[in-house]
Amino acid sequence: MTDKYVYLHIDRNDLFQAADKGGGITIHVKLDDEGVVVDAWQEDEVIAGTWKTYEEMGLVISEAQESADLPEGMIEINGEIMKDCAAIHHDD
Numbered sequence: 154m155t156d157k158y159v160y161l162h163i164d165r166n167d168l169f170q171a172a173d174k175g176g177g178i179t180i181h182v183k184l185d186d187e188g189v190v191v192d193a194w195q196e197d198e199v200i201a202g203t204w205k206t207y208e209e210m211g212l213v214i215s216e217a218q219e220s221a222d223l224p225e226g227m228i229e230i231n232g233e234i235m236k237d238c239a240a241i242h243h244d245d
Contacts, residue, residue: 155211159203161191167200
């Protein structure tokens with residue numbers, strides 16, 4: 154079985170420094186074109202980060218195909234018709 158986890162180690166010293174500054178640590182997870190990127194931020198600084206490609210996780214990513222034959226808001230991926238989740242987004 155392929156490991157589909159992305160592990161992020163935050164050094165103990167970084168945790169103590171964050172506590173000393175009175176702030177917390179924020180974890181950012183991004184699904185990139187090539188894989189998953191995980192960064193730990195303390196204020197405006199990345200204190201730890203890691204990444205893993207989809208290939209390393211045993212995943213194959215295919216481009217979604219839009220078709221005039223599909224109802225609005227639906228896409229086809231590898232022959233399966235599903236709701237287009239790309240239409241649902243958050244403005245940062």
